[in-house]
Amino acid sequence: xxxxxxxxxxxxxLWLNCGLDVGYVAVGVTLAVCGWRLARSRxxxxxxxxxxxxxxxxxxLDLRLAALLTQAR
Numbered sequence: 170x171x172x173x174x175x176x177x178x179x180x181x182x183l184w185l186n187c188g189l190d191v192g193y194v195a196v197g198v199t200l201a202v203c204g205w206r207l208a209r210s211r212x213x214x215x216x217x218x219x220x221x222x223x224x225x226x227x228x229x230l231d232l233r234l235a236a237l238l239t240q241a242r
Contacts, residue, residue, distance in 0.1 A: 176238055183235045190228035197221030 197220030204213025 173242075176242060180235060180238050183231050183238070186231045187228055187235070190224050190231060193224030193227065194221050195224075197224055 197217045199217070200220060201214045201217025204210045204217055
């Protein structure tokens with residue numbers, strides 16, 4: 170990165186994104202559990218699992234980039 174302020178802004182944005190990614194995982198798990206317990210709907214369970222997996226993947230990508238930024242400082 171060219172300047173320290175830019176790295177700091179990106180780092181803060183990445184940590185915000187990590188929090189949102191955890192929210193995606195929580196929504197996915199909630200959708201899957203409620204879909205199974207309330208409606209026995211395989212569609213809702215599948216959608217919940219898909220959202221949870223996507224949230225985990227995004228979280229891993231954001232954490233990896235945050236680790237690279239920490240090493241670059």
